[in-house]
Structures are given as structure tokens and as C-alpha cells.
Amino acid sequence: MIGAASDEIWDDGAACGRFYSVQCLSGTNQGDPEPCTGDSIVVKITDRCPPPGCQGTIDLSEEAFTAISNTDAGKINILYQQ
Numbered sequence: 001m002i003g004a005a006s007d008e009i010w011d012d013g014a015a016c017g018r019f020y021s022v023q024c025l026s027g028t029n030q031g032d033p034e035p036c037t038g039d040s041i042v043v044k045i046t047d048r049c050p051p052p053g054c055q056g057t058i059d060l061s062e063e064a065f066t067a068i069s070n071t072d073a074g075k076i077n078i079l080y081q082q
Contacts, residue, residue, distance in 0.1 A: 001060075001064040006048075009058065020045065
């Protein structure tokens, strides 16, 4: 399970190799069905995710995303902690 860190997390590359616990909080689109599975996962940061696509978040690999959310959601709000 891997992810790419936004600049806020990236820490000039120091975040590479760090592990983060990640949990889905909600979908980003109002009215969509709840995408979260309720599970949490641990991902290893292996890359940087540059703006504007990533701001204050972790871009999850497909394997990591599907472990905590329905893939139809596209984007989700997450809670993460090192």
C-alpha cells in the first residue's frame, strides 16, 4: 500500500519512506452514496504529488484507495496520521 504526499506532507523529500495511517471520512460530492468502508490502512509514502492536484493530502495507490473506499467515489476526504 503506497501513496504520494502533497507538499504540506512531503517535507522536502523527508516524508519519502514514512508510514501513515489513512481512513476515509466521507465522499467529496454531496448527494453521492457513502463511499467509505470504515476500514483504515497504513500506506508508505513513495512519491510527491504536486499541486494543484494535491493540497494537504495523500494521493493513494489504487490498491490503497479500494481498501478504504468504493472506487466509484473518485475523490474522498481522508484522515491521516504518521
